[in-house]
Amino acid sequence: MKNRLEALRKQRNIKQEELAAALEVSRQTIGSLENGRYNPSILLAFKIARYFGLSIEDIFIYEEEEL
Amino acid sequence: MKSKEIRLCSIGIGLAMIIGSIYLLQAEKAPEGAVRTVLCVCIAIGCFLSGSALRAWLQDWSLQNAPDVRKEIDIERRDERNQMITNRAKAKAFDLYVCVFSVLLWALALMKTERTALLLLFAAHCFVLGTGLYDRSKLEKEL
Numbered sequence: 001m002k003n004r005l006e007a008l009r010k011q012r013n014i015k016q017e018e019l020a021a022a023l024e025v026s027r028q029t030i031g032s033l034e035n036g037r038y039n040p041s042i043l044l045a046f047k048i049a050r051y052f053g054l055s056i057e058d059i060f061i062y063e064e065e066e067l
Numbered sequence: 068m069k070s071k072e073i074r075l076c077s078i079g080i081g082l083a084m085i086i087g088s089i090y091l092l093q094a095e096k097a098p099e100g101a102v103r104t105v106l107c108v109c110i111a112i113g114c115f116l117s118g119s120a121l122r123a124w125l126q127d128w129s130l131q132n133a134p135d136v137r138k139e140i141d142i143e144r145r146d147e148r149n150q151m152i153t154n155r156a157k158a159k160a161f162d163l164y165v166c167v168f169s170v171l172l173w174a175l176a177l178m179k180t181e182r183t184a185l186l187l188l189f190a191a192h193c194f195v196l197g198t199g200l201y202d203r204s205k206l207e208k209e210l
């Protein structure tokens with residue numbers, strides 16, 4: 001699953017640490033999310049979407065895995 | 068019951084188990100056989116109970132005047148990625164434990180190790196596996 005987290009964060013001049021503090025997660029989690037190494041739980045996805053004032057689909061792009 | 072009270076209870080029960088068991092083991096008519104084994108197990112359980120409660124209490128005490136550090140530790144502990152990593156590592160370690168312990172039990176049995184020690188290890192192994200099965204069935208019903 002891809003996401004626009006890094007782009008959105010940079011667009012709003014927010015540091016990873018600040019975003020992590022606002023979402024009550026570790027900075028490493030934000031880094032992993034931005035790199036696409038980690039997919040968030042639905043709760044964290046909602047938190048992120050609410051933080052940016054967008055919908056989940058605006059931030060996270062679902063891609064079907066090829067069989 | 069609050070966590071502070073639970074900790075105090077754990078420390079109290081743990082110390083009582085240690086002191087009581089040592090007293091009985093040191094008595095003039097020292098118990099033999101199964102009773103002695105039970106008392107030794109009680110000492111070990113007591114050490115674990117009081118030790119883990121003391122560790123938690125010391126951690127709380129040391130962070131009393133550092134709310135920032137406490138919050139940071141709390142966030143790190145509750146962080147879902149950290150929890151996932153911990154759980155995956157634990158799951159892998161558990162799978163490995165089952166293999167290693169089974170092999171070890173067979174090896175000890177073939178080495179004709181003392182029966183009491185062997186039975187204790189076997190009971191502990193069964194207890195851990197049983198807890199795993201119980202939790203699994205509980206989660207199957209809940210989720």
